[in-house]
Amino acid sequence: MIKKLIIIGIMAGVVLIFFDLFNAFTGNEVLSKTADYYARNGAKEVGASNLVTSIVVTYRGFDTLGEVTILFLTAAIISFVLKIREEDIIPNRQVRITSEILDSAAQVIVPVIFMVGIYIFVNGHLTPGGGFPGGAVIASGVLLMIMANPKFGISHTVISWVESISGVAFVILGVLGILFAGGFLDNRVLGLGDFGKLFSAGIIPIIYSFIGLKVGAELSNILGTISHAQNEKN
């Protein structure tokens, strides 16, 4: 009873905190000042037809670098927490045989999923999507592979190389922005190209491809670690 009262009290407090925000909300008729600047100058300064991408990768690119770091830290902490000692590994764990349907479907669908993921992050500056969704799609392909074959091991050498190379390339591209354009992560290192074409918006497609590879590798690494943790003796 007291527990319920406390819960209701806490929820009433949260309602009280957010009530002003809800009550003062009237909807907008015009853009805010910052958004106005991006809408007026985004297309000619950055050259990406997706304005969200130009904000994420160029105007607030440093923030995205931090975001990728957080994801890397998550993957690292998960590997650390789920580490299994050599003597605790079950030598030959029996797993249930996967059904024929899942097994054959995985072989057909996985390449298609990888292709869709790559399409999403390569076209991040033109269409909705970008490095993060593309990487998540690639990791879902890896998840399907793990489900179809539970003993499928992810090669840690490949994963760590892909991840380190993309991370370092992201920073190097940012530094190139200082040397050849206006500042860190400035995308005008390459020409802006034709607005709305695949090869446009300077280095945004390259940065987003590296982000996509890095996110895909990190999420696959998390999935692989969790799958491997099942080999531990109880």
Place this chain on the structure above:
Amino acid sequence: MEYIAISTGFALMLLGLWGILSQKNLIKIVLGFTIFDTGINIVMVSIGYVRGKAAPILDVINPSEAVNEIVDPIPQALVLTAIVIGLGVSALMLVYVLKLHREKNSLDINSFKDLKW
């Protein structure tokens, strides 16, 4: 339209909070956190909505008229960041749940009393 979105967002936040506070199963608590997260993201996106305007993608919209045609892109960029952080946080919480389950063979939060005084 924007009122529907913002009310849904706040309702989801309260639902998630209720889940976090009242559920006993650890996985349900983690799900409560993700629902809370989704609610906050919906609220943020709906605050950036501009009545009757389209998504900030300039493929059919002429860039020179973008000011009068698009919704606010900044909350959307922030939510993109928030979704990724939310994913990281829930992955971490689920892994801790996995580890706790190894320890006590139970998912009930009442069986973890080692640090309770």
